[in-house]
């Protein structure tokens with residue numbers, strides 16, 4: 037990819053961008069009347085303009101039908117999630133019956149571990165990435181304790197080699213083989229939240245299956261960001277949140293994937309009536325009979341307003357086309373990488389070290405920068421100029437231009453400000 041370090045080049049790229057008009061479908065936060073530079077889709081995606089309309093529509097049905105809204109009307113709420121599964125399936129590389137939306141992410145991690153963490157005899161350990169998002173660490177730790185194991189013994193973490201920032205697939209495979217007699221489950225992120233590294237999910241899944249372990253992924257940072265093929269890779273289960281790259285409201289509804297090969301097995305699960313066979317759910321019979329597919333893992337009544345926000349956003353995805361979004365994302369993040377290298381050149385040293393892999397296959401929108409010094413000061417100065425990425429302790433700035441609402445100009449504005457702030461802070465000697 038050829039890039040040029042000028043505002044004119046960024047503007048030209050925006051003009052040629054076929055997804056450019058999608059920015060108009062989002063509400064971009066403003067400061068003193070001017071749109072800010074928002075580069076934080078890795079934490080909370082922005083609000084699509086149609087979200088309010090989708091939610092209002094459900095408020096109208098509620099007003100009009102009351103409880104009958106579940107069964108009657110234009111879109112009975114009992115089946116409201118079905119269209120969401122249809123919209124989600126291509127984004128996750130799944131069959132619609134293998135996905136559903138429910139609860140929040142950490143809750144789903146727990147529910148899926150109830151089903152897919154099946155410790156037996158000496159095979160009771162879980163392999164995970166070192167430095168996983170804390171909620172995943174706490175969930176896994178509490179699950180192994182709940183089953184009566186000692187977390188220090190039952191959880192095996194894989195860390196990058198000394199002096200390296202990201203994990204090598206060969207080291208993950210080596211760990212899997214080393215512990216092949218002990219591993220019951222491999223539970224990895226699809227993308228590490230801190231480094232932005234995409235893991236080789238296909239290879240990890242195969243290696244896990246080869247040693248008789250089940251394999252699941254937390255796709256919080258991957259869903260709606262990078263392409264995945266959960267069905268073809270034969271991943272056993274996965275879950276994700278919808279509030280990052282899928283722009284479906286703060287704390288918005290999460291999603292799960294269960295591979296169809298598990299549908300017939302009588303897996304243990306924490307059941308609730310919303311997972312009961314849909315056509316007999318209101319018979320109120322004794323004895324749980326799950327609905328076929330991922331829906332059988334649902335527990336509680338659908339939160340329709342959250343689902344409405346999710347549907348609104350997925351409709352925008354459908355219109356834009358995920359493959360088009362990914363193609364733009366690779367260019368946008370490539371431009372960001374190029375400009376950060378230019379900043380380093382202008383500063384005469386690698387002041388900002390990009391720890392996210394260089395290969396586009398191994399990263400999504402996000403780049404993570406380790407600041408040589410004064411990282412927090414630099415981050416705060418960016419925020420003061422209404423340039424929003426996020427800061428992760430101890431020394432990383434994460435920046436994520438996303439294809440639906442970010443522009444090449446946003447990326448240019450970030451790099452421009454980064455250089456200006458760094459030059460001001462740099463001791464003159």
Ligand SMILES: Cc1ncc(COP(=O)(O)O)c(C=O)c1O
Pocket residue numbers: 140141142143169171172225229254256257277287
């Ligand atoms: C990898 C990962 N796991 C878990 C969470 C927490 O999810 P939730 O608070 O929705 O349960 C996040 C983000 O908040 C995350 O990035």
Ligand SMILES: Nc1ccccc1C(=O)C[C@H](N)C(=O)O
Pocket residue numbers: 078079080169229256
């Ligand atoms: N749910 C949140 C609520 C408040 C602030 C941040 C979050 C995030 O999602 C953080 C994100 N998971 C991260 O990768 O840091």
